[in-house]
Amino acid sequence: MNNVISPRLIVVSIEADLTHDLAPGVEAVELGDSLTVRRGSDIILSIPLADVKRAYVEDGVGMGKLVLELKDGRVVEAAYFTKSKISAFRSLAQAINIKRPDAVKAEEESAHRSRRRAANTLLWLFSFMAPYKYRLALGLALSLAITALNLVPPYLLKILIDSVFLSPQHNRALFVELTEALIGSYAAVSALGMAQNYVLNTLGQRVVNDMRGRLYAKVMRLSPSAVDRITTGRILSRLTTDAGNAQWLMVWGLPTLLVNSLTLVGIGVILFFMDPPLAVYVLVPVPIIIYILVHYRRVSRLLYHRNWRRSADMTSTASDVVPNYLVVKAYAKEGHESSRFWRILDRLYESQRDVASMNSMHWPPMGFLTAMATVMIWWFGGNEVIAGNIELGVLTAFVSYMSQFYGPINNLSNIIPFIQQAITSGERLREVMEAEEEPAGGEKKPPLRGPIEFRGVWFGYDPLTPVLKNINFRIERGEKVVLVGRSGSGKTSIAKLLLKLYEPGEGKILINGVDIREIDTQYLRSKIAYVTQEVLLFDDTVANNVAYGAEDPERVKSMDVLRACWLARIHDEIMKLPLAYDTPLGERGIYLSGGQRQRIALARALVKDPDIFIFDEATSNLDALTEKEVFSTILDVVGGRTAIFVTHLPIEALAADKVIVMRDGEVVEMGKPSELILKGGEFAKMFQEYAGVAAEIWSRQEPAAPPKPLLKPVVERGERKSLVNIKLDGAVIRGCRPLLPFPVTNKRFVLLDCPSRQYVIEDYEGLDEGSRAALEEAIKANVLVFRVKAIRSVDIKGDELVWELETDHGPRTAATRGRRNVMLLGNKVVLIDVYDDAYEIDVPSLDTRSRELLNKVI
Numbered sequence: 001m002n003n004v005i006s007p008r009l010i011v012v013s014i015e016a017d018l019t020h021d022l023a024p025g026v027e028a029v030e031l032g033d034s035l036t037v038r039r040g041s042d043i044i045l046s047i048p049l050a051d052v053k054r055a056y057v058e059d060g061v062g063m064g065k066l067v068l069e070l071k072d073g074r075v076v077e078a079a080y081f082t083k084s085k086i087s088a089f090r091s092l093a094q095a096i097n098i099k100r101p102d103a104v105k106a107e108e109e110s111a112h113r114s115r116r117r118a119a120n121t122l123l124w125l126f127s128f129m130a131p132y133k134y135r136l137a138l139g140l141a142l143s144l145a146i147t148a149l150n151l152v153p154p155y156l157l158k159i160l161i162d163s164v165f166l167s168p169q170h171n172r173a174l175f176v177e178l179t180e181a182l183i184g185s186y187a188a189v190s191a192l193g194m195a196q197n198y199v200l201n202t203l204g205q206r207v208v209n210d211m212r213g214r215l216y217a218k219v220m221r222l223s224p225s226a227v228d229r230i231t232t233g234r235i236l237s238r239l240t241t242d243a244g245n246a247q248w249l250m251v252w253g254l255p256t257l258l259v260n261s262l263t264l265v266g267i268g269v270i271l272f273f274m275d276p277p278l279a280v281y282v283l284v285p286v287p288i289i290i291y292i293l294v295h296y297r298r299v300s301r302l303l304y305h306r307n308w309r310r311s312a313d314m315t316s317t318a319s320d321v322v323p324n325y326l327v328v329k330a331y332a333k334e335g336h337e338s339s340r341f342w343r344i345l346d347r348l349y350e351s352q353r354d355v356a357s358m359n360s361m362h363w364p365p366m367g368f369l370t371a372m373a374t375v376m377i378w379w380f381g382g383n384e385v386i387a388g389n390i391e392l393g394v395l396t397a398f399v400s401y402m403s404q405f406y407g408p409i410n411n412l413s414n415i416i417p418f419i420q421q422a423i424t425s426g427e428r429l430r431e432v433m434e435a436e437e438e439p440a441g442g443e444k445k446p447p448l449r450g451p452i453e454f455r456g457v458w459f460g461y462d463p464l465t466p467v468l469k470n471i472n473f474r475i476e477r478g479e480k481v482v483l484v485g486r487s488g489s490g491k492t493s494i495a496k497l498l499l500k501l502y503e504p505g506e507g508k509i510l511i512n513g514v515d516i517r518e519i520d521t522q523y524l525r526s527k528i529a530y531v532t533q534e535v536l537l538f539d540d541t542v543a544n545n546v547a548y549g550a551e552d553p554e555r556v557k558s559m560d561v562l563r564a565c566w567l568a569r570i571h572d573e574i575m576k577l578p579l580a581y582d583t584p585l586g587e588r589g590i591y592l593s594g595g596q597r598q599r600i601a602l603a604r605a606l607v608k609d610p611d612i613f614i615f616d617e618a619t620s621n622l623d624a625l626t627e628k629e630v631f632s633t634i635l636d637v638v639g640g641r642t643a644i645f646v647t648h649l650p651i652e653a654l655a656a657d658k659v660i661v662m663r664d665g666e667v668v669e670m671g672k673p674s675e676l677i678l679k680g681g682e683f684a685k686m687f688q689e690y691a692g693v694a695a696e697i698w699s700r701q702e703p704a705a706p707p708k709p710l711l712k713p714v715v716e717r718g719e720r721k722s723l724v725n726i727k728l729d730g731a732v733i734r735g736c737r738p739l740l741p742f743p744v745t746n747k748r749f750v751l752l753d754c755p756s757r758q759y760v761i762e763d764y765e766g767l768d769e770g771s772r773a774a775l776e777e778a779i780k781a782n783v784l785v786f787r788v789k790a791i792r793s794v795d796i797k798g799d800e801l802v803w804e805l806e807t808d809h810g811p812r813t814a815a816t817r818g819r820r821n822v823m824l825l826g827n828k829v830v831l832i833d834v835y836d837d838a839y840e841i842d843v844p845s846l847d848t849r850s851r852e853l854l855n856k857v858i
Contacts, residue, residue, distance in 0.1 A: 011101035014088050018063065018080040020044055022721075022780045024809035029066070029079045031092060031101040037079060045078055055096035057089050058722070061743050062784035062838045065722060066093060077720050082784065084835035090465065125426045128211055129250055135203050136251070142196040143259045149192070151266055152185045154400035158274075162393035200251055208247035211429070212239055218433055224501045226435040228461065238432050242425035249422035256415055260408035267405045274394055278384070281376045282402055285369040289409060292369075296362045297414075301796050302856040303358055307351040309822075309858060314344050370406050374399060424797065441500060442518035448527045448611040450477050450512025452498070452642065457507035459497060466505070467493050469665045475658070478640045482653040482673075484683065485662035491646045493665075495614045498644075500524055511612075526551050529605035533617035535597040542574055542600065543581040549604035556607060564606040567637055570599035606637055613643040631655070651687075659683060707751060707758035715771035722781035724774055726752065726759070738778045743785050744830055744840050750775065786812060788831075788841040791850040794857050801857065803831065805839065814839055822858055829854065 011032045019025040019039060027044060030036045035052065037045040047068065054069040055078075064086045066079040081089060095101055129136055156178050164175045219227075219235055227235070271279035321328060321337050328337055381395040452475040460466040468490045475481050483491040496502055497509060500521050509516045516524060529549065537545050546564055547556040561581065565571045573596060577583035585592060592600070605613065615634065634643070635655065645652065653659045653673050661669035661676070661683045668682045676683035714727035718735060726733040736754040740747060752759040761767070764775050792804040792811075801822070803814045814833040816822050821832040831839040843851065 012092070012095070014085070014092055016066075016079040016081040016089075017085060018082065018784075020080065022080060022784075027079065029089075029092065031095060035068070035078060035096065045076070047076070047078075049096065049099060049101075052096055055093040057086060057093050059086070060722075060782040060784070061740065062786070062836075063782075064089060065781065068096075075720060077722060077781070080781065082835070083837045084833075086835070090462070121423055121426045121430055124430055125246055125250055128207055128214075128246075131210075132203055132206060135199060139196060139200040139203060139251070140255050140258070142192050142199060143255055144262065146189055146192050146196060147259050147263050147266070149185050149189045150263075150404065151270065151401075153182055154397045154404075155270070156182055156185070157400060158391075158393035158397035160393070161396055162391040166392060200255075204247050204251040207251060208243055211246065212243050215239055215243065215429065215432060218435075218437075221437045222432075223436050223438040224496075225461065226437075230432060230435065234428075235432060238428055242428050245418075245422040245425035246429055249419060249426070253415060253419050253422055256411065257419065260411045260415075263404070263408045264412075267401050271398065271401055271405075274397065275384075275390055278377065278381055278390070278394075278398060281380055282373065282398075282405060284376065285373045286409065289366055289369055289406065292362055292366050293410065293414075296358070299358060299856070300355075302794065302853075303351070303355050305796055305801075306855075306857055307348075307355055310344070310348040310351045314341075314348055317341060317344055366410075370402075373406075374402055377402060438521065439503070441516075441521035441524070443520055444514055444518045445520055445523045446512055446514045448511050448524070449641065451475060451510075452612070452644075453508075453510040454494070455508045455510065457497065457504045457509060459493060459502065459504045461493075461502070467665050468497075468504075471507070471667055473660055473667055473670055475642060475644070478642055479657045480635065480638065480643045480645070480655070481658045481660060482645045482647060482656040483660050483662060484647055484653050484686065486686075487648055489662040490665040491648075491662055492616055495530065495616050495644065495646055498612075498614065499528060499530055526608075527611040528614060529608045529610040529612070530614045531598075531601050531605045531616065535594075535601040537585055537592075537597055537600060539584065539586060541579075541582050541584055542577065545585060545600055546603045546607055549606075549608040551608075560607055561603075564603040565600070567606055568599045568603040570596060570603060602634070611641055613638055613641060614646070615643065616646040617648070653683075661686070707760045709760045709762055710752075712767060713759075713761070713771070715767065715774045717774045717777065720781075722778055724752075724778045726754070737782060738775055740779065740783045743783055743838070744825055744828055750779070784838075786837065786839045788839050788846075790847055791841070791853045794853055800834070803839075807839065812839070824858065829858065 013028050013030045016027045016029055016037075017024065019027055020037075025039070028038045030038065031049070033050075034046050034048050036043060036047075047070070051070055051072070052068050053071045056067055056069075058065045058067050062083060064081055064083065065077050066081075066089050068076045068078050070076060079089065160175070160178045164171055164178065215238060219239075222230075268279075271282055317340070321341075328334060377395070377398050381390065381398060384390045385392050385395055454471045454473050457468055457471040458466050459468040471490075471494065483494060485491050493502075497504055498511075498516075500516055500519075503517070511519070511524075538548065540548075542565075543558070543561050544553065546561045547553040550556045550560075558581075562571065565574055565581075574581055574583075613634070631652070645656065647653070656673060659669070659671065659673045659676055660667055661681075663682060669676055669679075671679070673683070677687060678684075710726070710728070716725045716727070718724045722737060723734075724736050724738055726736055733754050733756070736752040736759070739751045739753060740749070741751050742749050748763045748765050750761040750764050752761065761775075764772060767775065786805070786807040786809055788805050788807050790806040792806060794804075795802045797815075800815045800817050803816065805812045805814060814831055814837065816831050816833055823830045823832075827843050829841040829843060831841070833839070841854065843854065846854065
């Protein structure tokens with residue numbers, strides 16, 4: 001290259017895990033006053049930072065590329081990497097764009113600080129027990145007392161046999177005392193057991209409810225970005241399954257571990273105290289029993305996981321198909337769905353049979369071993385009794401203690417994996433409890449019936465990928481303003497920033513001259529009514545759902561609810577419900593149509609009596625006539641208050657005082673709708689397109705053609721490694737990006753994403769050798785699916801499967817989470833790991849051991 005120089009300063013270095021040859025390997029990408037790529041001591045690429053116009057990450061299937069646009073017009077692919085590195089390289093691209101190499105460091109250090117140890121998690125979990133430590137100590141003391149008392153009866157039995165039954169005197173007084181002692185010990189065990197169950201069970205419920213309450217309160221305080229990252233499904237799992245697992249660990253798991261350990265020690269001490277030589281025989285089967293239990297735990301984890309997976313497949317299929325029975329019948333797929341369900345049931349039976357086989361291969365042999373140990377004690381102990389070396393009572397006590405000795409070994413082997421699982425649940429709970437909370441904001445509570453102003457606002461849900469760029473506009477008090485633009489232009493993001501659901505990365509948002517960062521968050525939201533396209537209703541009555549919008553729902557008058565519903569044009573339909581306004585709506589308002597739900601949401605906004613209205617596609621689910629009526633009603637009800645309408649339909653902007661037109665996160669036009677139409681800019685273009693689409697629908701014109709199939713085009717290498725040029729009908733189409741729409745099931749089917757349109761090569765194997773080579777080289781720079789040669793091991797860690805794999809790119813470790821990330825596609829299995837890296841397993845080509853491992857898992 002012409003601009004190659006030696007870097008004078010290196011601020012940060014990130015490792016790319018693919019080389020420029022697209023082979024597995026490490027290349028260091030160093031950023032300082034230049035961007036330099038090194039492989040070992042060799043410099044592959046070096047470009048002064050001042051020469052870079054823009055940097056971005058280009059996402060592909062299973063891989064990404066760091067792309068640099070230079071000021072001289074060239075485009076350079078600077079680095080290649082798998083999906084596990086994509087976040088780091090996005091951070092690097094952002095640092096390049098803002099010309100701040102040190103901006104990459106904060107993320108790396110933050111990730112390092114987030115690592116935790118299991119011991120710390122245990123201590124953190126037990127902090128929930130602090131208010132109940134005395135009750136826990138009481139429960140533990142009761143458990144130890146019960147354990148000690150359970151060791152008494154066999155020893156009393158020994159004395160009873162040797163000193164009463166076999167004694168020439170037959171001491172009746174001792175007989176009565178021993179009988180009373182036995183009754184007392186059993187009665188004490190029963191009484192203490194009742195107390196223990198009550199103490200630990202009530203303690204467990206108190207702890208889990210306390211934990212769930214604190215967790216729920218924490219979730220309510222989480223920032224939306226934290227909820228987006230963790231996901232609502234996982235939060236619900238934390239509230240239910242993980243909280244229950246953690247409660248079991250603290251109240252039952254660790255005490256059980258302690259009690260069983262002490263029981264083993266106690267019985268062992270007693271046995272060796274009574275007769276050391278005979279006690280040795282008790283230990284003979286212990287190593288074999290431990291081996292069987294460890295082997296069972298190792299095998300059963302995978303088999304039970306597979307059984308759970310297939311059972312979940314059955315449930316998921318039924319829950320998918322049954323509610324959609326109209327679609328099944330409309331496409332005459334009854335037979336297909338029945339056959340598919342039977343195949344799933346056959347697979348479930350296969351896994352259930354393997355579980356039953358595993359249990360039958362482990363538990364009966366272990367029972368036989370313990371029985372043989374008892375026989376050994378009877379045999380060797382009996383010979384000792386006959387020889388007069390020990391008394392019959394000692395032998396009887398030995399046999400009684402043996403039945404108590406092997407139980408704790410089994411218990412310990414069973415509870416330790418559950419303890420590990422519960423610790424994992426604790427780590428998940430800790431993730432939520434330590435997530436960032438929504439900032440409280442300032443303390444100001446100014447009147448909000450004033451102008452709204454955005455000044456130089458930048459924002460991105462991922463800070464490295466801005467969705468709003470330098471937004472500047474002003475909305476006067478009482479104005480009716482429409483934010484219009486195509487989907488993804490950033491309209492809804494502006495509404496969310498106004499509600500302080502997210503904080504802008506740069507710039508200010510002012511309401512009535514006050515920066516919203518200084519306004520109390522709860523106060524701000526109480527003065528804004530936000531109606532979304534996706535209506536969210538609660539499993540409650542109509543009246544309570546409407547009243548929910550008020551600052552104090554308990555004090556909302558019935559007349560206020562009725563008036564709001566009347567204005568929202570939903571009153572008449574509510575009155576037709578079984579209990580009118582007292583009718584429960586079901587979960588998420590399932591008993592209402594989409595339009596009815598949307599009008600109830602409008603009523604909820606109206607009953608709030610806010611200073612500012614935000615309607616985000618709020619009439620999108622209504623028919624044309626109702627939409628017109630509701631829209632007119634909204635304009636009437638809003639009165640002199642500010643209203644912001646978010647829409648992608650330019651026709652809805654005609655009644656507004658001002659239109660703000662957005663495109664790709666930027667404001668491109670602003671003004672009165674009539675002025676913008678006459679101006680002939682972006683808004684006028686959108687209006688014409690909308691009219692054209694409507695005319696096209698009614699004239700039934702043919703839709704745009706799908707990608708055009710190419711028979712045998714000539715393909716040449718493009719300006720970038722990931723692009724090709726196509727010779728077609730004497731012309732050359734440059735800059736086409738080849739993609740694989742079916743990267744597993746049909747690798748020869750290629751989609752060419754060209755600047756003007758898309759083309760398809762249905763089987764590129766039929767191309768000439770040069771075209772095929774050029775196409776394959778470009779595909780390698782866009783698509784990476786690891787081909788698995790062998791499976792070394794599979795382990796279960798929490799809700800993840802951890803795979804140790806041998807691939808065509810060398811050894812790899814992949815962690816998959818959930819059922820959907822392990823897919824069966826014919827004779828292939830596809831893994832999608834937590835980074836979205838993809839792995840293809842061709843089952844018939846695997847070795848025997850790998851196939852057995854795979855079969856145990858899925």
